[in-house]
Amino acid sequence: MKEYKVVTWKMGMTKNDIRLEDTLNQYAREGWVVTHISEHSTRIVFERDKNR
Structure with a gap:
């Protein structure tokens, strides 16, 4: 799941x-993977396995 x-x-x-890179790296260390970055919005969607 x-x-x-x-x-x-x-x-x-x-x-x-620099701030964006730091934020993306922080979430990556927690196991999150970027699935979508909205071009005309300021939203980033991350995904990871729930039972990791």
Whole structure:
């Protein structure tokens, strides 16, 4: 079974790329995999196995 997490990304004035990379790496360490990044929105969808 899968579980999902939707994260709303808050754009800032500076260091967006660095903050986004740090956020993606943090979730990856927890076992989350990005399944979708909305191009015209600020939402990122992650997926992982529920019984990991």
